[in-house]
Amino acid sequence: MMKRTTPGRILAAIVSAALCMTMLASGSAAADETSPEEREAASATAPAAQDDDAASRTHTTVVTFMVNGHAVSVTRTYTRSVTVTVPDDSQLNVPDGYVIVAWKSSLGVTYSADLIGATLSGQAHVTFTAVLAQRLPQLPHVGRQVRVNFVIPSTNAIVTTRVDRGTTFADAYATVRDDIASRLPSNISITGWRAGLHTYRADLSDAGTARLDTTFFAVPSIQATKTLVVFSVGALVVTQRVDAGSPLSDALAAKKGAIDLMVPHGYSITGWTDRPTGATYAPDLAGGRAEGWTMHLDATLERQDANHDDGLHVTVTFQWTDEQGRAQRSTATVIRGMWLLGSQIPSPEPPKGYRLDGWYAADGSRFNRLLPVRHDATYTARWAKVGTSGGSGDNGNGGNNDNGGGQNSSNNGSAGTGGTHQSGTGSTGSTTLQQGSGAGTVRRTALQQQVAQSMGKTPVYEQYGTMAKTGAAIATVAALAAALLLTSVAVSLIRIRNARRRPRR
Numbered sequence: 001m002m003k004r005t006t007p008g009r010i011l012a013a014i015v016s017a018a019l020c021m022t023m024l025a026s027g028s029a030a031a032d033e034t035s036p037e038e039r040e041a042a043s044a045t046a047p048a049a050q051d052d053d054a055a056s057r058t059h060t061t062v063v064t065f066m067v068n069g070h071a072v073s074v075t076r077t078y079t080r081s082v083t084v085t086v087p088d089d090s091q092l093n094v095p096d097g098y099v100i101v102a103w104k105s106s107l108g109v110t111y112s113a114d115l116i117g118a119t120l121s122g123q124a125h126v127t128f129t130a131v132l133a134q135r136l137p138q139l140p141h142v143g144r145q146v147r148v149n150f151v152i153p154s155t156n157a158i159v160t161t162r163v164d165r166g167t168t169f170a171d172a173y174a175t176v177r178d179d180i181a182s183r184l185p186s187n188i189s190i191t192g193w194r195a196g197l198h199t200y201r202a203d204l205s206d207a208g209t210a211r212l213d214t215t216f217f218a219v220p221s222i223q224a225t226k227t228l229v230v231f232s233v234g235a236l237v238v239t240q241r242v243d244a245g246s247p248l249s250d251a252l253a254a255k256k257g258a259i260d261l262m263v264p265h266g267y268s269i270t271g272w273t274d275r276p277t278g279a280t281y282a283p284d285l286a287g288g289r290a291e292g293w294t295m296h297l298d299a300t301l302e303r304q305d306a307n308h309d310d311g312l313h314v315t316v317t318f319q320w321t322d323e324q325g326r327a328q329r330s331t332a333t334v335i336r337g338m339w340l341l342g343s344q345i346p347s348p349e350p351p352k353g354y355r356l357d358g359w360y361a362a363d364g365s366r367f368n369r370l371l372p373v374r375h376d377a378t379y380t381a382r383w384a385k386v387g388t389s390g391g392s393g394d395n396g397n398g399g400n401n402d403n404g405g406g407q408n409s410s411n412n413g414s415a416g417t418g419g420t421h422q423s424g425t426g427s428t429g430s431t432t433l434q435q436g437s438g439a440g441t442v443r444r445t446a447l448q449q450q451v452a453q454s455m456g457k458t459p460v461y462e463q464y465g466t467m468a469k470t471g472a473a474i475a476t477v478a479a480l481a482a483a484l485l486l487t488s489v490a491v492s493l494i495r496i497r498n499a500r501r502r503p504r505r
Helices: 007-032 036-055 169-183 248-254 256-262 446-454 460-501
Strands: 058-067 070-079 098-105 110-112 125-134 145-151 158-164 188-195 198-200 214-222 226-233 236-243 267-274 294-303 313-321 327-335 354-360 377-385 420-422
Touching: 145 169, 158 169, 169 214, 226 248, 226 256, 236 248, 236 256, 248 256
Parallel strands: 058 125, 145 214, 226 294, 313 377
Antiparallel strands: 058 070, 098 110, 098 125, 145 158, 188 198, 188 214, 226 236, 267 294, 313 327, 354 377, 377 420
């Protein structure tokens, strides 16, 4: 239900609105009556308060100076702003030969070398990086005197003197000649001086006058204090170092034993020749002197009498008859008490159906290449029929026929069943084949027999055959082992698979 509006209420509302408008108008007029000076003073009050607040605030900035990768940091505490100063050169670690020509800041501004105009105003961190430039070389000294340096060889000592500009280098050298001579090693003499690209005489008489500081390097002539004497006998060489000027016979005496071993059998040294100079010396080098850094002496060899025995070497002769019935011979010379090399023991081609059973002397002893040779000896090849075990002439283990000395002898073995066939080169020697028989007691074990047979030279084709058989046996064993391993792995995998398929209870 709406309230009823009376004329009295309407009149009261109109009066109230009029009073409000009057009050607003009076306030606006009062504001317009304020003077400009008062308004300016009021506006300046707020910034002044802000400046006082900023002046009382403290800032801390870390300033870093980077010079060639070396950093120096300085912490600055200030109010408002502060000017940046460059630290001492000792702290900046400037490389030798360089100077700082400018600074680049991390704010993107480039400053001079002394950072004129660089200020800090509240930044937390600022980095200045140095711009380096190579220092200009010093200009030559233009004073009244110049310096002359002399570098002595070997010791690298430097002797320095100062002379007036225009003085000859020869006069400058004369003032220090004795000092330089006292510093030189006894085996060095000066043959000249070098400066820049020029070489001058030892007294510098052709070097001219001194106008700038100059350094001379000595050109030395070095005399040897030790001489390396090289003795060559054929292709063999032995060396001995001795004092320069000492007798060559002393060097020879020091290596006499080695040189004697180097001389081939049947030869002797009849003299020596210096390879570089061509000078000749006696066999004992009597009167010769060690000279220079190296002497290379070549031995002059001469064959001796065929019947001459030096007592140092022994000769082993191997003889056999080839398939055509021709007598063959091979001779090897070795130092007494040494062993023959495998290449010195021949491997002749055996007759068809036979193999080499070994080398035997006339007394029936068998050649053993594992033992040193101490006397001259002659051995004859003995053949054994393929498929049989050969006998040995010194133990009655099989028949043998020795024709090495030109006489026939027969010896029936008492235990062996293998025959041997031996060829000789005697005047009445012949080739025979003999089969051993009998039932005597065997005096060797199987291992002893194998060792005895290995003492002879085994033909190459038999060695290769044995190696092939051994390799095949090893390969067979390896294949069986691999098969067993694969079988074991397969069984294990099957068991694992069955175990996984089995349902769990």
